[in-house]
Amino acid sequence: MSTVTGVTGVTVRAPAKVNLQLFVGPLRDDGYHDLVNVFQSVSVYDEVTVSPAERLRVTVHGDDGIGTRAVPRDRTNLAAEAVAILAARTGRPPNVEISIRKRIPVAGGMAGGSADAAAALVACDELWQTGLGDRELGDLGARLGSDVPFMLMGGTAVGYGRGELLEPLAGPERFHWVFVRAETGLSTAEVYQAHSRSRASAGGGAALPPGPTTGLTHALVRGDARRLGAELKNDLHPTVFKLRPELEHLLGLGQEVAAAGAVVSGTGPTCAFLASSEEHADIMRRHLSQITGSERVLVAHGPVPGIERVPP
Numbered sequence: 001m002s003t004v005t006g007v008t009g010v011t012v013r014a015p016a017k018v019n020l021q022l023f024v025g026p027l028r029d030d031g032y033h034d035l036v037n038v039f040q041s042v043s044v045y046d047e048v049t050v051s052p053a054e055r056l057r058v059t060v061h062g063d064d065g066i067g068t069r070a071v072p073r074d075r076t077n078l079a080a081e082a083v084a085i086l087a088a089r090t091g092r093p094p095n096v097e098i099s100i101r102k103r104i105p106v107a108g109g110m111a112g113g114s115a116d117a118a119a120a121l122v123a124c125d126e127l128w129q130t131g132l133g134d135r136e137l138g139d140l141g142a143r144l145g146s147d148v149p150f151m152l153m154g155g156t157a158v159g160y161g162r163g164e165l166l167e168p169l170a171g172p173e174r175f176h177w178v179f180v181r182a183e184t185g186l187s188t189a190e191v192y193q194a195h196s197r198s199r200a201s202a203g204g205g206a207a208l209p210p211g212p213t214t215g216l217t218h219a220l221v222r223g224d225a226r227r228l229g230a231e232l233k234n235d236l237h238p239t240v241f242k243l244r245p246e247l248e249h250l251l252g253l254g255q256e257v258a259a260a261g262a263v264v265s266g267t268g269p270t271c272a273f274l275a276s277s278e279e280h281a282d283i284m285r286r287h288l289s290q291i292t293g294s295e296r297v298l299v300a301h302g303p304v305p306g307i308e309r310v311p312p
């Protein structure tokens with residue numbers, strides 16, 4: 001390890017996200033889709049430490065079960081790209097060691113890569129004392145990926161455009177989730193491309209709504225899990241079910257465990273089951289663990305704040 005002695009690192013933790021509503025509009029000229037994308041940060045965290053080093057290095061730790069082995073250890077890692085982009089913006093060499101402790105399933109539709117990029121941006125911003133404001137960090141984040149601005153913000157928010165133009169949603173109440181991850185991940189780009197092809201062959205698709213449903217915004221404010229469950233929506237379901245037919249069956253287990261609602265998170269393949277209380281989440285965890293194996297099941301709550309510093 002090439003940490004420069006005397007200068008300590010900065011550690012932050014970054015939460016995963018679940019998508020409460022994902023409406024997908026037509027393909028744009030720039031290769032992205034316009035979205036109405038409601039994100040919520042949930043209490044599954046990756047931890048990222050940046051420390052001064054002689055050159056940019058990436059180390060990754062974590063369970064192989066969540067796909068850690070697939071995370072790049074070179075400059076193509078999104079956290080390394082984040083450091084490079086911040087270094088270029090502030091005119092310094094990107095000489096840090098980035099150490100990533102993974103807990104968010106890799107390529108799971110929970111924005112683990114975007115979480116690591118957002119975490120690396122915030123940690124390096126702190127380490128280098130760049131003085132850039134939240135807005136500029138958000139702009140740099142948007143260059144790294146459509147979900148990165150939300151990962152910087154946290155809480156519950158709706159993303160417009162390709163998902164990067166955010167409006168926070170009021171939602172003071174805590175919701176309880178059970179997630180079932182898949183054995184192998186899905187590529188975000190591939191899911192969107194497959195969605196585009198089926199939309200084109202069906203002669204277009206429904207128009208993008210102006211925003212989240214009013215039922216969703218009411219449920220968030222009132223902490224009404226049953227109502228929120230009924231409002232969960234993902235336009236990518238048909239595409240994801242075509243790519244992974246077993247997920248349709250998995251989501252159907254939501255009825256067996258009396259989930260308030262069940263949805264594929266983002267481009268999947270992680271399935272999210274909304275509980276009606278913390279106790280109910282525990283009951284669902286036990287049932288789903290029996291069916292899928294406990295190593296695939298995660299319990300979390302949301303909304304939680306975005307990136308937070310972990311004290312040394």
Ligand code: C5P
Nearest residue numbers: 031032033035145146162163188189192
């Ligand atoms: O923004 P990000 O790099 O995470 O997106 C990965 C890929 O997902 C894009 O290259 C694009 O193919 C697809 N995508 C999309 N529409 C969006 C967001 C992502 O088609 N709004």
